[in-house]
Amino acid sequence: MRAVMRLNPEDRSKMGGRIVAGGQDVTRMSRRRLNRFRGAEAAMIFQEPLLALDPVYTIGMQIVETIRVHERISRADAWARALDLFERVQIPSPERRLNAYPHELSGGMRQRAMIALALACWPQLLLADEPTTALDASVQIQVLLLLRQLQRDLGLSIIFVTHDIGAAVEVADRIAVMYAGRIVEEASARDLINTPRHPYTIGLLKSRTHDAMVKEHKLDTIPGAPPDLANLPEGCAFAPRCYLAQDACRRGVPDLQQLEGGRTVRCRRIDRTAPELRSAAAQ
Amino acid sequence: MSDATPLMTVKGLTKHFPIKGGMLGRTVSRVHAVDGISFDVLRDETLGVVGESGCGKSTTARLLMHLIAPDAGEIIFDGRRVGSRDMTMASYRSQVQMVFQDSYSSLNPRLTIQDSVAFGPQVHGVRRRDALQRTHDLLDRVGLDPARFAARYPHELSGGQLQRVNIARALAVRPRLIILDEAVSALDKSVEAQVLNLLADLKKEFGLAYVFISHDLNVVRYISDRVLVMYLGRVAELGRAEDVYAAPQHPYSAALLSSMPTGDPDRRVEKAALQGDPPNPIDLPGGCRFHTRCPLVGTMCRGTEPELARIARDHDVACHARIPGSGHRPESKERAA
Incomplete structure (x- = not known):
């Protein structure tokens, strides 16, 4: 997962093979090309939103910043898109929540906010690393259903990493089983x-x-x-x-x-x- | 003492954590972690405790062990009140033991495995030689070869092995009840199944009772005879596992169970049973704590908190809608009328 985004420190990890996304080899991308790839083409969500979000900025500011790094767009338009995103991820009273700091939101709400941030530049590929593992059962199913719906509405491709086969079955079309660093089996969820x-x-x-x-x-x-x-x-x-x-x-x-x-x-x-x-x- | 009396009876157990604030450090509000819960643990049974984070499961476990002092309520063990002269804390703690979720941090990193396991019996007056003998027998019993593992330190063992050590340590004082607080939750799925099998074997062999706390509803169904569902510090439902799982009576239990992934690609969950997160245990809603998320909510639910009531054999529920003659009418029907 981190290899796909090239997040591993290059001086301390050895990488081989190829990662082709949208016809481009991620392992050969320049720094600049990589910055465009991350966020605009592929985005990632993590298990622990409190660590992934910046604690000293409101969520709205973080989304606006992300959009404006990638696109030439006015602050007001970016804010309008952030609001649209918050509605898509079904956060109640989105205007108020955009002005909230991460610690002011509940766990499920933070996870939704992080999904909104990841989708800020309409990527085609979403990498989700155990996004529901830290959530309670009743909230977990809400987030799984949300991911399923966003995938349909936005035509996203999602790689969903989990240790919980039950959660994988809820969201996945295909499932790949990994053991000790290798994929040992891959098939449709049903098979x-x-x-x-x-x-x-x-x-x-x-x-x-x-x-x-x-x-x-x-x-x-x-x-x-x-x-x-x-x-x-x-x-x-x-x-x-x-x-x-x-x-x-x-x-x-x-x-x-x-x-x-x-x-x-x-x-x-x-x-x-x-x-x-x-x-x-x-x- | 006849076998019909419960091994442990918990009455009105309550723990509120004060939140201090302001310049003078006054108590500004309280976290209602556990709010007047009562239940029995029967002899030879496994009582499963389920609920979402913040519902008071772990606080309950710590209160049962007396690791934290309750604000109110009492625990009666084997017919004697814990803390009284008939059941001193020392004698209680030799009969009730606990296994925690984090298998590594619950062992002293500077003690060898055998010293950790033999520590408890020595505190309770067993001679070191006998305690070590007992330790080796128990390590062998939980599937760790004493010759290989007794002299090792915790950092040399895997998570599954460490949890076996913790189980052996709990058994070392020959308890009658073990409280397992998310004891298998941190283990790999394949290792989790091994430990569950071990727990089932040990229960039979030593005639143990378990209080098994977990957020994993599948595991709780598998291991429990009876299940207690907690919501925001209160008991929502208590009944035999097969009854609760087949026909949950409290709307919260029903919602929780329907949130479980089916594991069947042809029968995926289509609609989430509950919206939003559990409310904050600091600012509790008045009346029934579940009324803000409940599909059956009626006017009385906002005003009166329901008490746990028996609605069928071995089945207790705290819900106005399920208690005959409570006067409850769902608001959806009231509006239609």
């Missing part, structure tokens, strides 16, 4: 939930879904703990915890395999994870 193929996805869903949490029944668990990223096991990073691992899995990272329906899986044992086989094994 991923109904017929997961990577053993890690299978384990994750088994320990979480409603059907799995039946009283008095033991939860199916994935043994062990996530690996240390500084000290990854050779081969497939999931092999030490995998119920299907063979010797071959411990030699070399498995390739990404293409499956029907445009899905991909990074696993050597998918011949053993087809849904028919798994239900047969369970019986």
Whole structure:
């Protein structure tokens, strides 16, 4: 996520590969081009709005500043757009709230204000890093529904990062599952939930879904703990915890395999994870 | 003492935190963190406590442990009032233990794992040799090989391992009730499931009761026999987990449960049940605390605070709309009439 925005300090991180957004390679952008890219083409929202917003300026001032950095527009017009944005993110009494400082708003309201700030220059890509994790259940669902609606209304593309599969299912068309720094499975939300193929996805869903949490029944668990990223096991990073691992899995990272329906899986044992086989094994 | 008496009875427990202001540091207002809650914890049961942040879950946990002193109310443990001569604080604390959310900061970084776990029993008069023996047995029981882990320090362990240590430490004084305050919330999902299984096993093996506090409604349903729903320092609903989850009676419980993501891409949530955030526990609305967000609000809800009342077997609700003969009529109907 931070790599997409090139937020990682360049002298302390090594970056390889390419990031192409709107036909342009982000990794090769100049400083100036990057400043245009951030905000006007891609914007980001964070888990903790109180840290992401500036505490000494009102939210309205922060939105106006953002717009005027990117566009030649009068202060009054920028303010009018800020008001429009606040209405879009459904903040009640928006005029009054624009003049509020971040600490004066409630948690859900701050999260909406940060979304409004991110959308200030109508980006096409919104990166959302655990935006609902710190919120209460009743507020979380409001923000998820808001993101869904904004995505439709503005034709946004959203990358939504979360550890909560339930939240991902609420907003996502496609879901990519990551393990130890690699995408191990990618599919439409429906396919991923109904017929997961990577053993890690299978384990994750088994320990979480409603059907799995039946009283008095033991939860199916994935043994062990996530690996240390500084000290990854050779081969497939999931092999030490995998119920299907063979010797071959411990030699070399498995390739990404293409499956029907445009899905991909990074696993050597998918011949053993087809849904028919798994239900047969369970019986 | 017969088995029918509750292990713990909480009556009218109240804690307000004063907010000081002005030049003289006078109390200008109060945070009504916990406002007169009463409930039982039965023997061998897991009581789940759910609610949103700021509703007083954690304050309740700390009051139960007597880590903070209540402003009013009493706790009766095993038929004896806590703090009386029959149930001194020392004897109470050896029977009730707590596990916190942050597994690392709840351990002393300068003590080895075995010293941390053996500390409690030694305070309660167990000889060091016996305490260490007990510690090794317990570490083994929670899935940590004593030969590998006993002499290590907290920073050398992962979050899941540390939480196992905290559970072993809670067990070391042989308690009968453990209060788990968001004890699995900070763990990775895959590790969380392992710890939940461990808690279920230990409960059976040692005949424990749990008060399980969490904001994760799925986990609470899985682990709890009964569920207590809190809203702004009060008990909104208390009942058997399957009843509350299948047919929540308080409109707040109903809204909270319908806010849970379904996890099913074909049945996404279409409408948020509640608008806005929970009100601030400093300036509480008058009458029923939920009336500002309630779909069933009636005139009486603005004036009178509902008391917790039994509406079915093992099912208590604090809502005028659910209490027969309360005189409640929803405003939507009043306007139509």
